[in-house]
Amino acid sequence: MTGKLTVVGTGPGNPDQTTPEALAAIAAAHVFFGYGPYLDRLTLRGDQRRVASDNREELARARDALHTAASGEQVCVVSGGDPGVFAMAAAICEAIEAGPPAWRAVDLVIVPGVTAMLAVAARAGAPLGHDFCAISLSDNLKPWTVIEARLRAVATAGLVIALYNPISRARPWQLGTAFTILREVLPWTTPVIFGRAAGRPDEAIDIMTLAEADPARADMATCVIIGSPETRVITREGLPTLVYSPRSIGGGP
Amino acid sequence: MTGKLTVVGTGPGNPDQTTPEALAAIAAAHVFFGYGPYLDRLTLRGDQRRVASDNREELARARDALHTAASGEQVCVVSGGDPGVFAMAAAICEAIEAGPPAWRAVDLVIVPGVTAMLAVAARAGAPLGHDFCAISLSDNLKPWTVIEARLRAVATAGLVIALYNPISRARPWQLGTAFTILREVLPWTTPVIFGRAAGRPDEAIDIMTLAEADPARADMATCVIIGSPETRVITREGLPTLVYSPRSIGGGP
Numbered sequence: 001m002t003g004k005l006t007v008v009g010t011g012p013g014n015p016d017q018t019t020p021e022a023l024a025a026i027a028a029a030h031v032f033f034g035y036g037p038y039l040d041r042l043t044l045r046g047d048q049r050r051v052a053s054d055n056r057e058e059l060a061r062a063r064d065a066l067h068t069a070a071s072g073e074q075v076c077v078v079s080g081g082d083p084g085v086f087a088m089a090a091a092i093c094e095a096i097e098a099g100p101p102a103w104r105a106v107d108l109v110i111v112p113g114v115t116a117m118l119a120v121a122a123r124a125g126a127p128l129g130h131d132f133c134a135i136s137l138s139d140n141l142k143p144w145t146v147i148e149a150r151l152r153a154v155a156t157a158g159l160v161i162a163l164y165n166p167i168s169r170a171r172p173w174q175l176g177t178a179f180t181i182l183r184e185v186l187p188w189t190t191p192v193i194f195g196r197a198a199g200r201p202d203e204a205i206d207i208m209t210l211a212e213a214d215p216a217r218a219d220m221a222t223c224v225i226i227g228s229p230e231t232r233v234i235t236r237e238g239l240p241t242l243v244y245s246p247r248s249i250g251g252g253p
Numbered sequence: 254m255t256g257k258l259t260v261v262g263t264g265p266g267n268p269d270q271t272t273p274e275a276l277a278a279i280a281a282a283h284v285f286f287g288y289g290p291y292l293d294r295l296t297l298r299g300d301q302r303r304v305a306s307d308n309r310e311e312l313a314r315a316r317d318a319l320h321t322a323a324s325g326e327q328v329c330v331v332s333g334g335d336p337g338v339f340a341m342a343a344a345i346c347e348a349i350e351a352g353p354p355a356w357r358a359v360d361l362v363i364v365p366g367v368t369a370m371l372a373v374a375a376r377a378g379a380p381l382g383h384d385f386c387a388i389s390l391s392d393n394l395k396p397w398t399v400i401e402a403r404l405r406a407v408a409t410a411g412l413v414i415a416l417y418n419p420i421s422r423a424r425p426w427q428l429g430t431a432f433t434i435l436r437e438v439l440p441w442t443t444p445v446i447f448g449r450a451a452g453r454p455d456e457a458i459d460i461m462t463l464a465e466a467d468p469a470r471a472d473m474a475t476c477v478i479i480g481s482p483e484t485r486v487i488t489r490e491g492l493p494t495l496v497y498s499p500r501s502i503g504g505g506p
Contacts (some may be wrong), residue, residue: 090382093497129343141501244346248394
């Protein structure tokens, strides 16, 4: 007997940014796997069981979820944001590929969500209005030399950059080094956005130049967006500053 | 008197993928500006008025919306997907920067949504599971030489690539040329996903190799995702093939 495994993205953390599709998937499941703080955002019924784990245990969590679904349960794996962006959907696929044949037979549904960079961008204006990329600064899973080469390549090519996992207790220096590399390639006046907890009550959106960008402003819940040389800033009296990337090259007024 | 301008993303087109925040913003507005087919997705009340325009008139639409909001109206500009990704939020910012001071005083709120690449990725597995980029193939607004250079740079750097605006009647050859360029840089076995109308009744998700990728499979409603050299394929008996990008370099089983 084979159950179902749904991998859900709940969005950036504001309940109004969770899709009805995600809520329906949560209502239909009986066992929930996820990082504790993401599970804490759910309102579960008495017949729904939660299995919380640490945020460094993604592959073990994926295996547990697949094992449970393969035994016939209705299982939900919960990510914040979108489950396909530096989150659980890839870990589930890794576990399926390496796992027993029964895991390939599980009915797998992935439910997309609003990922952090979109929520941060919306609060700041339209910094992702033209070509952009998303790069994880975590060097747990790839060599730092690869991250450096990618940062240089995308900044040189003129893409706006969204940095996920910018900093953690175990990775204290990476964001500062990333800014140093980007200052070698980009104008120091390039706008940088530190977006923390976008859409939540503790939201903080800070806009500064690349010259001023201070890694100490970021924490694990921050998405950092670095503009391209085309990205522009609009100041408004008594209203938040807007940052946007024009739709065209040389497209500012 | 100054009104309010909300720029809303309704998601990929499945109503279950529209956030409550977007629905609330739509309910609160009185005048709607947007590309006709996006406005057609809304269910409006008798006191709500729509102003449809062609999809090549983004800047004129932005100006009309700002003019109307500055006159005191509650205005909503509607994008599909996320308004910050190759959509109306950047056009609104461009118009504000170039426009009269009154437009800077408009209360501007941008509501994020699920952008096409996230919806397509969710249907295919987790192709955006590691570093990725989003590039528009439209050369209306930037020189083709810039697009070529960006494609080479990001493919060489190992990012997964999501292509927006892959093809149109006015741009028939660009996607084929993009595949030719990518075949010079990437293994011909690299997975390519053609995702059309993800989450809608007419959804079509086609997975093939870069060698097989045929531009004729794409239309204006297609998002094309090209894997990195790390991206992997899992075949499953009687179930759709999964495509995913491992969380780590060399991270497959």
